[in-house]
Amino acid sequence: MYAQMVDTGVAKVRDVAEMTQEERAFQDRIDADVKVEPKDWMPDAYRRTLIRQIQQHAHSEIVGMLPEGNWITRAPSLQRKATLMAKVQDEGGHGLYLYCAAETLGVSRDAMVADLHAGKVKYSSIFNYPTLTWADIGTIGWLVDGAAIMNQIPLCRCSFGPYARAMIRVCKEESFHQRQGYDIMLALCRGTPEQKVMAQDALNRWWWPSLMMFGPPDAASVHSAQSARWKIKLLSNDELRQRFVDQTVPQADYLGLKVPDDRLAWSAERGHYDFGEIDWQEFHEVIKGNGPCNRERMQTRIKAWEDGAWVREAALAHAEKHAARERQAA
């Protein structure tokens, strides 16, 4: 998802007998759905895992502004342009809510940015794909934001208070993102044959990467099990992926688009859509940094950070000078 394959740093899930008294009390509170707040005692592994997870989530929001920002100057109408700017601004806002939530755990903003730029912390694989046509902007809103909502709604109930509260704000805003995307797709699919072809092409390219957003299959992931225990992951990767497919296929049908999966079929027996194999090798390559746009995304982020350094320094110096003057006058 926006936070994929978060390392919990544990080799296996500890059972009650192996826990210290403090850890047991902590787990009891989580089991009773009591929220953990920043100043409460928490196991180091819980703190470290959450820092990684929230940080990855925040970086994804920020890097996620790049593929869409690519189309702001080329949006087909003033209304589409204003809408896209508002959407991209929201993504920036979501990144900021999340950085703040991570900071309550004792990590600094600069340290998180440094970790991203050094490649120590990832962001979602999905943002390493290019946005080649205007239909990609529609598809991202529809599929990528749709997948994000699927993941983020359960996180509104996660055990860490500041993260849960940030997710509530994010979810309130995210539904606009998905709808504006679907609205773009509707316009294209009701348009000329060329526009419809463009919409189909975008779906063909984004479908599988969107399914990969939910992360690797559940089978034997110790990190997922520990995160579930701590209630910082509420539904499994496969469960969320299935929900996403079930929800999205009828929406594609309505548009008159074909999902690029020959094995996609409704299973009356399971009450779900069956779907084909995901190319996990591609996923791991993208995660490792070998996706179509990994290098470009990182270069753009690092350049923005470095080019902005003098502004950050000057603003701080200016504020300090003013504060000193006020002290003198007092």
Place this chain on the structure above:
Amino acid sequence: MSSEWPLWEIFIRSQHGLAHKHVGSLHAVDAQMAIRNARDVYTRRNEGISIWVARSADIHASSPGDKEALFEPSNDKVYRHPTFFPMPDDVKHI
């Protein structure tokens, strides 16, 4: 130079006559910038009509360890709630 901008806590008062409510935090060099940034980060959809900002460093909080000492004494004082006093059904407007 890598000196981080100070952190500010942001409080927003919504339109419905409620008190200012904590909504999150952000980095800014001074109070004026904190208010401007809070406008963009926390009120993009008419969430409020007033913003308070306070440096996070200036906020003092009770400690989770003091929770029992601070809040338990009120647990056994149920007579502070009106429901402690049952009223006869025939008595109205009370």
